[in-house]
Amino acid sequence: MVLKSNDLLANETIGIIGAGFLGRTLAETFIEHGFPKEKLMISYGGKPSTFESIKKAGLIGNITDNKVICQKSTIIFIAIKPQSLKELKDLPFTNNSLVVSCMAGISLASMEGALGINVFRIMTSGPDTIKRKKGIVAVYPQNDTLINILSFLSLKVHELQDEESIHVFTVGVCLPAALLIANKKGLNIENSIEIIGNEYSDFREIYNWAKDVLPVFDSERSQMSYIEHMSTKGGITEAIVNSLNSGDTFLDSLRKGIAKSKEISTFARFASTGDDKNND
Ligand SMILES: NC(=O)c1ccc[n+]([C@@H]2O[C@H](COP(=O)([O-])OP(=O)(O)OC[C@H]3O[C@@H](n4cnc5c(N)ncnc54)[C@H](OP(=O)(O)O)[C@@H]3O)[C@@H](O)[C@H]2O)c1
Known part of the structure; x- marks a missing residue:
């Protein structure tokens, strides 16, 4: 253009x-x-x-x-x-x-x-x-x-x-990796999308986006590598992936992702100010 x-x-x-x-x-x-x-x-x-x-x-x-x-x-x-x-x-x-x-x-x-x-x-x-x-x-x-x-x-x-909705949106952009695992485990995804969607109305649209951007994988290995690539250590995707791998429901794993986003936000605030008093 x-x-x-x-x-x-x-x-x-x-x-x-x-x-x-x-x-x-x-x-x-x-x-x-x-x-x-x-x-x-x-x-x-x-x-x-x-x-x-x-x-x-x-x-x-x-x-x-x-x-x-x-x-x-x-x-x-x-x-x-x-x-x-x-x-x-x-x-x-x-x-x-x-x-x-x-x-x-x-x-x-x-x-x-x-x-x-x-x-x-x-x-x-x-x-x-x-x-x-x-x-x-x-x-x-x-x-x-x-x-x-x-x-x-x-x-x-x-x-x-x-x-505050930015936390739910951030979990939304982590959905592609989460969907791969949830699909493999046969978890109930629709129900969770509906519940979170009641709290943040764009969530279903983001879910549809996530399904659309998921690449087609030629092997299990390339799928795993995609998930690893999406996950930063200590980040939100990792929190969701770990939660799913530990046997949580899809809804619980999304909730843990939202909680992680809020936790990172608190930490980031302290790190950005360099205020050691707040680092406890
Ligand atoms: N990557 C994503 O998927 C994504 C998605 C959404 C939001 N974000 C946000 O975007 C931000 C950047 O993420 P990223 O993945 O792009 O990280 P990144 O690759 O580490 O990029 C950060 C850049 O900032 C530069 N930098 C550090 N101090 C600077 C300074 N004083 N002046 C100018 N540049 C400076 C760094 O330069 P050096 O490399 O030379 O140190 C580095 O190139 C983060 O806050 C993240 O939360 C990222």
């Missing part, structure tokens, strides 16, 4: 702080959808392996200092890990830019407390789904410009009515 001059991003300069897995995918997706490369800035934390990945993506010329990103970007995506947030505290963010946090687990209150500006939160499905143009994203609070931009990236946008 090629942008027309009168398009919604014609006057925008985009900065992506944290060109890791997600940040690079967003950068590549913007360019792929016709956003001018010279109006895109990215930053990273200095790891040589990340530099190599940026090089491979053809984005070396886009690497820019965080301070310059803050001064020149009209839209800024923050895609660092929560524990790196404290590194951004003294940067010259202003409310003249639309600042969007992609970080799981950091509440708006924590972000706004750390950066001193208004922030919007998004939660995306994994980079692989974004690359395949099958990505979904939750947005909070509602913002028309942001929703248009995310739709422009071929993401299906879910507008959250409250920030």
Whole structure:
């Protein structure tokens, strides 16, 4: 898709702080959808392996200092890990830019407390789904410009009515791996989707998305490798997978995933502030 001059991003300069897995995918997706490369800035934390990945993506010329990103970007995506947030505290963010946090687990209150500006939160499905143009994203609070931009990236946008719903949405994006195990065990999935759907109305739609993005596997081994690839140590998918493997019902495993998301959120808040007092 090629942008027309009168398009919604014609006057925008985009900065992506944290060109890791997600940040690079967003950068590549913007360019792929016709956003001018010279109006895109990215930053990273200095790891040589990340530099190599940026090089491979053809984005070396886009690497820019965080301070310059803050001064020149009209839209800024923050895609660092929560524990790196404290590194951004003294940067010259202003409310003249639309600042969007992609970080799981950091509440708006924590972000706004750390950066001193208004922030919007998004939660995306994994980079692989974004690359395949099958990505979904939750947005909070509602913002028309942001929703248009995310739709422009071929993401299906879910507008959250409250920030807490992000925990259920996050479990939703972990569903592909969970479904593989639950199907193999012959668990009652429909009933669980209905119950969670009563609490968060988009859940059935996300379930349908999860079924749609599941790859076709040629062996048991490739299925296992997919599940492992989806699970970060100590993360939400892992909590759901472990719960299923220990014999829990599908509903209980989803509940444990939601609880894990909340727990990570509490931990991330402390890690992002670097407040040792809170680490007990
Ligand atoms: N990956 C996903 O599936 C996914 C989905 C939804 C949300 N998220 C959220 O997206 C965020 C990033 O996840 P990820 O998987 O992309 O992690 P990642 O690959 O580790 O990317 C984080 C990047 O931030 C960079 N960074 C660290 N400190 C920085 C600083 N001061 N300035 C600029 N860049 C800095 C790191 O650079 P170095 O490598 O040089 O240290 C790294 O490249 C997380 O908060 C996560 O919750 C991820």
